[in-house]
Amino acid sequence: MSLVRSAGLQKFRQVVEGLGGDANAYARKAGLPDGALDTDELLVEDTALAAVLEIAAADLGCPDLGLRVAEAQDFGMLGPLAVAIQHSASVADALECTSRYLFVHARDLSVSLVDDPDGARGVVGLRYSFGAGVRPLPQATDMTTLFVHRAVMFLVGGDYGLRSVDLPHQPVAARTRYEDAFGARVRFGRDSALLRVPSSLLSRPLDGVDETLRRLALAFLSRHSxxxxxxxxxxxxxxxxxxxxxxxxxxxxxxxxxxxxxxxxxxxxxxxxxxxxxxxxxxxxxxxxxxxxxxxxxxxxxxxxxxxxxxxxxxxxxxxxxxxxxxxxxxxxxxxx
Structure with a gap:
């Protein structure tokens, strides 16, 4: 068990209540503290965060709930980390910043670059890990992996050449739903959650960078690193x-x-x-x-x-x-x- 910021549940209430569900009841059943659905700053157990998604998905008969929540979430939920990432010089710099300071958001989560599992030339893997020995539940995996994909799209302003997506579980929603969400082929039962991206993406510069904002955000993150x-x-x-x-x-x-x-x-x-x-x-x-x-x-x-x-x-x-x-x-x- 580890703790993560309740920001990870951003938009959960909105999506669940839009489907006619009782978000508060699901939160209580999962053991989440009061207010976890309405603030970004509480520390909650990662197991409770994953559980509330599974509980709601089952009760609502909504197997793509994790994908829906990710589609509604805002990149800014990462707080100062979002500012530092957004104002990095390039995608590679943004990934380095994410890897270094994701501790502030969640202690056992990590984003890292790995060799392409298929060995394709000009392709690398962007892997989202949940901690040693942890095999997360499908809804949380779907939500976080899609959030990473959408974050990259936000940074570069659109399509970035995603080759395919690997997920460690079997599909809980229709395969076409996953492919529509990611805009690419999705493979299930793989070793880890991973986006296969062109290696050229790393050198891509980001637009609208404000170095002053970046320095301020990094100063805050450094104090908590x-x-x-x-x-x-x-x-x-x-x-x-x-x-x-x-x-x-x-x-x-x-x-x-x-x-x-x-x-x-x-x-x-x-x-x-x-x-x-x-x-x-x-x-x-x-x-x-x-x-x-x-x-x-x-x-x-x-x-x-x-x-x-x-x-x-x-x-x-x-x-x-x-x-x-x-x-x-x-x-x-x-x-x-």
Whole structure:
């Protein structure tokens, strides 16, 4: 089990309710947390995400549900990663960026280039992997693979010469439905989910690149990457940043996300000169400052979003962090603005 951002369920509610289904009931049955269908920022179990698609598809008698959801999804659901990808110089740069920073979106997902399984000259494989030993359910595989295909089309502005598609399961919808969705031949029961694309695609430049936007997005992603400074501390910081205000920030739960024992996690952080408490405080401090200086939301709401049970706790922390009250910090920011 791994965790992914609930952005992966973007448009699920819209598609399901358009078919007459009860999206909330399916979410509860799959064990998804409240709000998972209506926000992009919750961390949810990948098994629950896959399960809700299977549950809904079966109840609605809609075997192509995963394909339908992917067709409705927006490339922007990847957040800052989408910005960095879109403003890369070429398709190869975009793929490198995706491979490096997909951790921010989902820890065990990866996109990589591999040799063409057919050995065809001038063709490479764009493989979407779900983690070692994981054989994902058909609806989630259909949804994510089609999303990758549509993302490439979005980047290059249309057709890119897709040769064929490999899927690791047998078809759950009509074969023609798959081929209509991908616009290419689809092969089933293969080793992995993979798009066979022309190798020349990699050098294709992207249009409308804004280097400033790319640098800003990469700066954000770098702060949350396991390669940014001490490895374990960066992973903890990334999980806390995504969980703050929407999920648990307890040591035990963060350790579970990272698949380590809590005591082991504490020892690893200590070896890097860090502590769980100091990382959590740093994430809270940065988030609180952003809310206080860039929004008008009530202080009680700010307190809740940074994980404090009472507004008084925010006030005490603000005095310790910045030597002033939250209200005074907000006032100073407005004067400077």
């Amino acid at each position: 396991p390669e940014a400074g001490p490895v374990v501390a960066a992973k903890v910081r990334a999980v806390l940043d995504q969980s703050l205000g929407t999920g648990s920030t307890d040591l035990v739960d963060v350790a579970r996300v990272l698949a380590v024992h809590p005591r082991t996690l504490q020892r690893q952080l200590a070896a890097e000169g860090e502590s769980f408490a100091s990382i959590l405080e740093g994430v809270r401090r940065a988030r609180a400052r952003t809310y206080l200086t860039t929004t008008d939301m009530p202080l009680a709401q700010v307190s809740n979003l940074v994980g404090f049970a009472e507004q008084a706790v925010l006030t005490r922390c603000a005095r310790r962090w910045w030597g002033r009250t939250p209200t005074a910090l907000r006032r100073e920011a407005r004067v400077r603005g």
